[in-house]
Amino acid sequence: MPSRRRTLLKVIILGDSGVGKTSLMNQYVNKKFSNQYKATIGADFLTKEVQFEDRLFTLQIWDTAGQERFQSLGVAFYRGADCCVLVYDVNSVKSFDNLNNWREEFLIQANPSDPENFPFVVIGNKIDIDGGNSRVVSEKKARAWCAAKGNIPYFETSAKEGINVEEAFQTIAKDALKSGEEEELYLPDTIDVGNSSQPRSTGCEC
Template sequence: MAGYKGHDEYDYLFKLVLIGDSGVGKSNLLSRFTRNQFNLESKSTIGVEFATKSLEIDGKVIKAQIWDTAGQERYRAITSAYYRGAVGALLVYDVTRRPTFENAARWLKELRNHTDPNMVVMLIGNKCDLRHLVLVPTEDGKSFAERESLYFMETSALDATNVESAFTEVLSQIYRIVSKRSVEAGDIGSASMTLPPKGQTIDVKDDSSVLKRIGCCSS
């Protein structure tokens, strides 16, 4: 982004994780957001990959470190390390494959078993460009998101619909939590003194008062 003093200079580092069944498009969402690329021939992710991207929110440079892993059961032994330190998650299903949506509840349960239940989570219905093949209506996604207090968007990694918006919304909500906490810790004039040191990974645990989410952010 223009105006950055250096590639590695940032105010906050937020770790996000991508979760969901294999083949729902997690890797392509990651590559679309961080590199604006889409690979029709992408193979299943083996192990863990992560990519970073910096963006500006309220004049602060936020660096997102986004982790992506395979959705297959046999790779789930890595979950503890994978989730550690994450402050946000994108729970992805494929709108053309109903079982991937039905499995979202299991993924959410696993996420909450490994992280604070109040972390910022967005439910993503990916592949919305395949409208003629949709088997998960938008309303189903919205209802699940509202029931579980998640944000919600439908995206297409293929044509880039809502990809930037989804990641940016999650990062913005995390930043708002951090900002609100700093203001509540002291008056506004001293808020900057209570923010964590530059580049520190933020932990949103034990701050349920800040995370009052109602409904979803569908578009």
């Protein structure tokens, strides 16, 4: 049975344009920050090996374009996700208000088997800016929203300074792993098929 377990964990990072999705991903995977990141067009991902209890997993972290207009691409990129990270900028109310849209849009497009219990993690980024003086969304407000949405784990980070990024992604990886394993228990018969031949019935083939 253990050999059957999935070793790829897919994580999707969502959030408004410019909240720091690409930076968070690069800080976690490459331990680097750059002011020169361009706006993400389409999607890209980075992978990182993670270890849990003597087992190795590949964390595949997807970075997507932040503008709402590109949301229709989500269908292609969100499928098979094990965890979704919602990012906002603590210095932007709008980006926080939009978390709900991102969450709902994700559930519609990824269409997970158990949407009620699908793992999300929320990250409030850019806490370093202006020493926190330009902050407009309080931690309390953010935590309240997370609690109301089914106790979503919450982290405050600075991708620039590398603050709390590792911690956030450890939780992300753990939740993704749990989600993947629950899915195995939940749909024991379909896992083998999915792993071996990837048949997909999109209704437009054959």
